[in-house]
Every structure is written in C-alpha cells, then in structure tokens.
Amino acid sequence: MFLRRTKTVTPVCQTPRRCPKTGKLLGRKRKYFWLMWLLPVAGLVSLIWFLVRVIPKPSRATYPCQRFAAPLASGFVIWLTGLIGSAVAYRKARQFLRQSRYVIAATCIALGLMSVWLSLSLTAERPAAAAFVPSEPPNSPIGVAKGIHPGRVAWVRDPSATSWDGNTGGWWDDDNTDQDAVDVMISRTIQTLTGQPTDADSWDALFRHFNSTKGSGDIGYQRGERVAVKINMNQENNSGGNWSPRVGNPSPHAVHSLLKQLIEVAGVPGSAITVYDASRYIGNPIYDKIRSDPNPEFLAVKFVVKSTLARNGRSAAADDRNNPLHTRAGTAYLPQCVTGAKYLINMALLRPHSLFGVTLCAKNHFGSVRFPSVSNNGGWTPEPLHNHGGRTRSMNTYNCLVNLNGHRHLSGKTLLYMIDGLYPARNQGNDVLKWASYGDDWFSGILASQDPVAIDSVGLDFLRHEDGMNQAITDVTGNPDNYLHEAASAGNPPSGTVYDPEGDGTRLASLGVHEHWNNPVDKQYSRNLGTGDGIELVRASFSTPDGPVENVTSGRKYDQFRYAIGEAYSGDEIVVSEGVYDGNIGLGGKNLTLRSVDPDDPAVVAATILSGDDQVVTFSSGEGADCVLAGFTISGAATGIYCAGSSPTITKCRIENNGAAGIELHNGSNPTITNCDITSNVDTGVKLQVMRSGRIVLYNRPVIANCIVAANGQYGISGGIPTITNCTIVANGACGISSLEPAVTNSIVYYNGFDAAIVQIESDQAAVTFSDVQGGWPGTGNIDAAPYFVEPGFWSLNETFEDAGDDFWIRGDYHLRSRAGRWDPGGQAWVQDVITSPCIDAGDPDSDFTAESQPNGRRVNMGAYGGTPQASLSLLQVE
Numbered sequence: 001m002f003l004r005r006t007k008t009v010t011p012v013c014q015t016p017r018r019c020p021k022t023g024k025l026l027g028r029k030r031k032y033f034w035l036m037w038l039l040p041v042a043g044l045v046s047l048i049w050f051l052v053r054v055i056p057k058p059s060r061a062t063y064p065c066q067r068f069a070a071p072l073a074s075g076f077v078i079w080l081t082g083l084i085g086s087a088v089a090y091r092k093a094r095q096f097l098r099q100s101r102y103v104i105a106a107t108c109i110a111l112g113l114m115s116v117w118l119s120l121s122l123t124a125e126r127p128a129a130a131a132f133v134p135s136e137p138p139n140s141p142i143g144v145a146k147g148i149h150p151g152r153v154a155w156v157r158d159p160s161a162t163s164w165d166g167n168t169g170g171w172w173d174d175d176n177t178d179q180d181a182v183d184v185m186i187s188r189t190i191q192t193l194t195g196q197p198t199d200a201d202s203w204d205a206l207f208r209h210f211n212s213t214k215g216s217g218d219i220g221y222q223r224g225e226r227v228a229v230k231i232n233m234n235q236e237n238n239s240g241g242n243w244s245p246r247v248g249n250p251s252p253h254a255v256h257s258l259l260k261q262l263i264e265v266a267g268v269p270g271s272a273i274t275v276y277d278a279s280r281y282i283g284n285p286i287y288d289k290i291r292s293d294p295n296p297e298f299l300a301v302k303f304v305v306k307s308t309l310a311r312n313g314r315s316a317a318a319d320d321r322n323n324p325l326h327t328r329a330g331t332a333y334l335p336q337c338v339t340g341a342k343y344l345i346n347m348a349l350l351r352p353h354s355l356f357g358v359t360l361c362a363k364n365h366f367g368s369v370r371f372p373s374v375s376n377n378g379g380w381t382p383e384p385l386h387n388h389g390g391r392t393r394s395m396n397t398y399n400c401l402v403n404l405n406g407h408r409h410l411s412g413k414t415l416l417y418m419i420d421g422l423y424p425a426r427n428q429g430n431d432v433l434k435w436a437s438y439g440d441d442w443f444s445g446i447l448a449s450q451d452p453v454a455i456d457s458v459g460l461d462f463l464r465h466e467d468g469m470n471q472a473i474t475d476v477t478g479n480p481d482n483y484l485h486e487a488a489s490a491g492n493p494p495s496g497t498v499y500d501p502e503g504d505g506t507r508l509a510s511l512g513v514h515e516h517w518n519n520p521v522d523k524q525y526s527r528n529l530g531t532g533d534g535i536e537l538v539r540a541s542f543s544t545p546d547g548p549v550e551n552v553t554s555g556r557k558y559d560q561f562r563y564a565i566g567e568a569y570s571g572d573e574i575v576v577s578e579g580v581y582d583g584n585i586g587l588g589g590k591n592l593t594l595r596s597v598d599p600d601d602p603a604v605v606a607a608t609i610l611s612g613d614d615q616v617v618t619f620s621s622g623e624g625a626d627c628v629l630a631g632f633t634i635s636g637a638a639t640g641i642y643c644a645g646s647s648p649t650i651t652k653c654r655i656e657n658n659g660a661a662g663i664e665l666h667n668g669s670n671p672t673i674t675n676c677d678i679t680s681n682v683d684t685g686v687k688l689q690v691m692r693s694g695r696i697v698l699y700n701r702p703v704i705a706n707c708i709v710a711a712n713g714q715y716g717i718s719g720g721i722p723t724i725t726n727c728t729i730v731a732n733g734a735c736g737i738s739s740l741e742p743a744v745t746n747s748i749v750y751y752n753g754f755d756a757a758i759v760q761i762e763s764d765q766a767a768v769t770f771s772d773v774q775g776g777w778p779g780t781g782n783i784d785a786a787p788y789f790v791e792p793g794f795w796s797l798n799e800t801f802e803d804a805g806d807d808f809w810i811r812g813d814y815h816l817r818s819r820a821g822r823w824d825p826g827g828q829a830w831v832q833d834v835i836t837s838p839c840i841d842a843g844d845p846d847s848d849f850t851a852e853s854q855p856n857g858r859r860v861n862m863g864a865y866g867g868t869p870q871a872s873l874s875l876l877q878v879e
Helices: 033-054 060-061 064-098 103-120 179-193 199-215 252-265 284-291 297-300 361-368 382-385 400-406 452-467 482-488 561-567 602-607
Strands: 152-157 228-229 273-276 300-307 319-327 329-337 342-351 352-353 357-358 414-421 445-449 536-539 549-551 557-559 573-576 579-584 593-596 608-611 615-619 628-630 638-645 648-653 654-656 663-666 672-674 678-679 686-688 691-693 696-698 704-705 706-708 723-725 727-728 744-745 749-750 767-769 787-793 793-798 808-810 813-814 823-826 830-831
Touching: 064 179, 152 179, 152 300, 179 199, 179 252, 179 445, 179 536, 199 252, 199 414, 228 445, 252 273, 252 342, 284 297, 319 400, 342 686, 352 452, 357 452, 357 749, 361 400, 361 414, 361 452, 400 482, 445 452, 445 615, 452 696, 482 706, 482 808, 549 561, 557 561, 561 793, 602 608, 608 615, 608 663, 638 654
Parallel strands: 152 536, 228 273, 228 342, 273 300, 342 414, 352 357, 573 593, 579 608, 593 628, 615 638, 628 648, 638 663, 648 672, 654 678, 663 686, 672 704, 678 706, 704 723, 706 727, 723 744, 727 749, 744 767
Antiparallel strands: 152 445, 319 329, 414 445, 549 557, 549 573, 691 696, 787 813, 793 808, 823 830
C-alpha cells in the first residue's frame, strides 16, 4: 500500500516570517514586478521618439503618431520631475527634523506634497481647443466666383443612402450603402449645379463651359479625350487592399456612380478614364466595385497608384518632368495620367485634418505630387509641403495649397469639384463617425461645384459647425481658412506672395470666391441672400413634375416618401396618392403631417399602402404630437410602426399583417393612437417595451382611443401604462390587455384567447370602468354581456386546413347592433337590427357623447365607435 505525500499549505492569515539577520519581512517575489516599470519605460521611449522626429521638423508634432506620443512623453517628464522633487524634499525634511528645525522641515514636506500634486494636476485631461472662428464677418465674399452659375455649390443629402449600424459588415457593403440612392444623389447634384433638366444636358453644359472658358469654343466632349479622376486614399498606404470596417476612405458607391455618369451618360469610354491617387493604394472595395460592373467599359478604366504599390491591376504613377510645380518646399512633378488628360475631376472627402484643419478639394492634390528630392515612397509624398500651410500658421501667410491648386494641369484642367460626404471620418487617420449636427446620423451628403474655393468654403463651414457640437472632432482649429483667403485673392493675396506655380513669370489670378454662411441653420450665402457676388449654396431637390407624394405646403411633388420628408420642414403637410409604397420611412425629428388623400374614406385608406422590410414607419427622433400619421394601411413588414422616445399622433390607419407587432413603443414613447384598426399582426397589436437602466425604469404611456385591436397573434395590448378609451379589443391570441397599470374606460374586451379559461385582462393594478369585460371585472359601470357586434371577424383557412401559414383574417364589422339603427359602412346608410347591444348608452356618463348621431341617449356607447358619428343609435332619446 502506498501513501500519497501531501503538501502542507500555509494559511493565508499566518504571521509572516522575518529574516533573522535584518528583520525584514520574507515573502514570495512579485510575479509581475516588471509591470510597475511599464508606464515609465513607455514614457521614456515616447519622449525619445518625439524628440528624434520633431526637432529636425517641428511640423511633425501634429502628425497622428506624434499626437499620440506627446501626452506619454510629457506625462513622463512631469512624473519624473515630481518624483525627484518629492524625493529631495523628503530627504531634506528628515535632515531638518533631526536638527529640530521643525518649521523648515514642515516647509520641505509641503513642497514635496506640492510636487506630487503638480505632477497629477498637470497630467490631467485638458479641454479640447476652441473651435475655429473666422477672421471675417459672415457673408463677406472675397475673390471672383467661377462656374456656369458663378459661386454655386450644389448639395444633396439622403440619409436613406447610408444605413450602416456601425457593427454589421463594413459601411461600404451593398447592404449598408444603397447604390440606387447614391446614383440619384449624384444625378440630382449635377443637375442642380448646372441648372439643366437631365444628366445628359448637365454633362454637356459642363464640358461646353469648360471649353469655352479655355478658348476651345462652344464644344462638348469629344470621344477619346482623357479624363483623370483624383480620389483621396490617404488611409490606404499599403498594398493589402482590404479595409477595416470603419476606415475613412472614399465611398465605392460614389466612385462607381460618378464613373457610370461619365461612361453611360457623358459618353466617355472606359479606356479614357483614369482613377488615381499617386501617393497611396486604391483598395479592393473600390477596385472590385468598378471591375464587377457588367458593362465592359468599366473593365477598361485604369487605376494608378504609388509606384511602390503597383500590383493587382493597378498601374504605377510616373511623373512628367516637363511640367514642374514650383513651391517654397521645392520643385515637384505631376503624374503623367494628369498632364496627359484634358479634363480632371477632383473627388475629395469631407473631413478634418490634424495638420491642416480640414482636408477637402485643395488638399486632395497632396496625392498628385512627386518630390524627387525625397528618397522614401519613390518620392510620391507631400511631406515637404507639410511646413507650408498648416492650421497653426498665421493668417495672411504663404500657403502651398494655392501653388498646388493653381497649376495649369490641376485647377486649369478641372471640369468638376466634388466632395464625398456619405461617411466622413474623424480626420485623416481615424474612423468614420456619425454627426451630432444631424442627430447622431451619418452626414449622408455630396457636394459639387465648378469653383474650388467656394466648395471648400462650404465644406469648412459644415466641419467647423460639427467641431463645435461633436466632442470627437477637435482638429478644426487655428487658421484652416488661410488658404481660402490666399486662393480667393491669389492675384494680390494678403500675404503679398507671388503665386506662380509654373515658374514662368505669370502670376495667378483669383481661383474662386470665399465667404462663410450666415448661420448653420439657414446656411445662406451672399448670393442666396441677394447681398453680394459670393457663394450660392443650393440644396438639390428630388422633386418631380408629377410625383404621387406632394408637399402641399411647398407645392413640390416627389416619387418617393424619403425625398419628400428629407426636403420638408416641421409644420409641412405631405399628401400621398393611392398606391403601394415600399421602403422604411423615418421622420427624422420633423413634426410633419403625413396623410393619404382622404383619411376619412376607408376605401382610400385601404388603397394607400405603406410596406417595408423592418419597421415601415419609425418615430425615433423626438417627434411630438404635432407629427401626424393619418389614413394609411401599414402592412407587410416586421413591425408596422416603431416609436422610440417619441410621441406622435397616429390616426385613422389600418396596421395589419405585420410579422411582429403592429405598433411597438420604446424609451418612454407616449403617442396618441386614435381611430385605428390594429389587426392580424403576428405578435402583439400594441407592444409597450419597458426600458430599465440601473434604478431607472422608463415606461411608455400611450393614449389609445376608438381603436379596434383584433386577431393579433399574442396580446391585444401589452406592457407599459396605457390609457385605453372606447376601444374594441377582441379575438387576440392571448389575453386582450396585459399591462402594468392600464386605465380602461368605455371599452369592450371580449373573445380573447384560444382557451376559454384565459382572462381578458392581466394586471394587478388595472383601473377598469364602464367597460364590457368577458368574465367580469371589478369597477364602476363594468358589465359582462355579449356585445352583439354586427359581424365579428374570423380566420379563413383558405381551403388548406393542414397549412396554417396561408390562413388570413376576414375583417369584421364591429359596429353594435341596434333596433334604433346602426351605421352600415358598406351601404353607407343607417339600418335597423332585431336586437340591441347592451353596450349602447353604457359608457361613462361623464364622457363626451355630443359627436354621436341622434338619438344618442345623451350617453356615450362602449366600443370603438362610441363617441363618434358612427355610434349605434339609442332606443331612448333624452331631451
């Protein structure tokens, strides 16, 4: 037999051992003692890295890597200073205490504590720099406006084009960016810019204006003429080609839409188009998007990238030594794909920049230069320019962007300037982010102009406003508009610089017009206001001459809901013709009236159908009671109507046959729901979801009146604290009402549940009065009696008893039978029955009965038609 030796385990609480010689405590060595040195070592390395990189070139201090290293380096210096200071003070204090010099010792201790306090306070988080403030007043134009319509900037925004939830896939996936919507956005932007009725007319106008101003005559595009398209691939500095989900790169959908316009509308062969960024790589999402188009012309489009990254179908950029670009940073050269083209399209991004404040059309050409004097990246880098235009430089100083964009092969060839703002990034080195100024939504916009100064001025105004609202944006500071002042007055700039990018002795003239808008709400420039010859910002309209959706307030018509809502203002009324409208509708915080042609006509309501994939209609931006949805059939989606933190008015709608709830409420929504039929939804008719966050419980408190809630798969109404008045709640799969604290008056709750044993109301705190509840319910005026509906609805088996999936609900007539007469909606007449419902004249005596037709017994009826002109007539006429 073998005995197993066991270890003696020392109890955790035993007295620690001491060294017999020194008396010091003995214990186990720290397993991770090196962790205490991690931050000091990181700080020291950051300090060395910062000094090595920044001392030779101070502008590098604004690079993202240096902005990351600087806090660690400065924190290390302050920590080391505090450590040394407190150690010296402590030693001195001990020395003076031995000498009984207590006052001086106390002073040293205080100095030591102060050293520690300073090291902590100086490393505390500092508030962000103040947002940029223009040096000139609003609507003070500088320079000479350019374009068919001088100084015009066209702007379009369509939130439905950008639906990424921030988690699923990448923002550029087809599921997250709507190509059709982007196509329409590009189309409307071009038409708005030129003032032409069609895309073809718009491109012809652009080419003719370009050629006329260049002395080539009034001619359009001639087949074979080359077009270069500059995109901003600043975050793509490798040849991997695949993107992280939040990367801040150009939209493949926007690039595709532009090329589609050039190839299929303007008549430019694919072989005559080059998409380029000579200092970066063009990633797979863009490349594959273009190459996968079934039109063979897209296969002929060329892609030009940095020479060291040329592979996988991308060609290497080659410079043109015959066309130098002279700057104070040295002489640079442009790509041959640019100098060999007749036309150029500058497709920039809308985003801040840590060095220059903003990166728009002007800075987009940092990817168009080669400095042979630079050894890395084959010379294809803008690095020498970084010291000659940053936001930290003073106003009225030289700016390299003027030389760069004034070159005859750059601005001199530019047919069109565009800014892709579908998914803007925080800055050139960070991820895409939603905008606070658009209710925490994507910017979802595109801008276009023929004036390079005007479009960047508008872009700067958008960015500076967002910088003031969004804590994540901190770069639009200093003097990011210095280049706009210099460019607008390039012939006689405030700095006194002679801008001569070709070095041929010819001074630049004004490159365009600059000014700032009047305010971020109205976004008006001097041409909008009629006060000057500056910028005109025109928002592209999606209106059509004869669309079925009409904003009767503005008089504009639209093909789709989203366009009408996008261009509407709170207080507008939108009227919708009969038809089926697919697509999810969001009100975006606007208090609009959205209605069918005649919400009081059941036939019109039945023929005006809203359908969608997820939620048909969404109220989630704080819409209030003045936001009205009236007279629609809402069906065929997961949820018919979704409310989160909103309290709209929903009236005279049929909400039926949805895959989940008919109406679903979240986050303290308190809508008013009246005169609606909420029937045959798979889940609950009206579902009130409780929100809990710690000790906070947020209930929904809707008012539901004169509604029929029938044949829903689960409850009629569930959750929350609803106020239910004059409703008919029948034939639902579970009980009629299952809520925390419902207040029920003048209602009929009957025939709910597949099992006769199911109670009609589930609640310990329900306040039910003057209602007909099957099985009875305690409360004043309540009854338990068959309501005698004219014809209750029922489920049709569709002649397939075995297949419940194809069953459908046959709508009933829930008017109450009456020998005195009840309304027949089919015959549009009053008819008499042989029996009278006990629910007639059984409502709350204090409820308003005056809308009921005579004779009304001077007392309101129970049920959905009580208190309305269609209330069944009373046998008793009381004078």
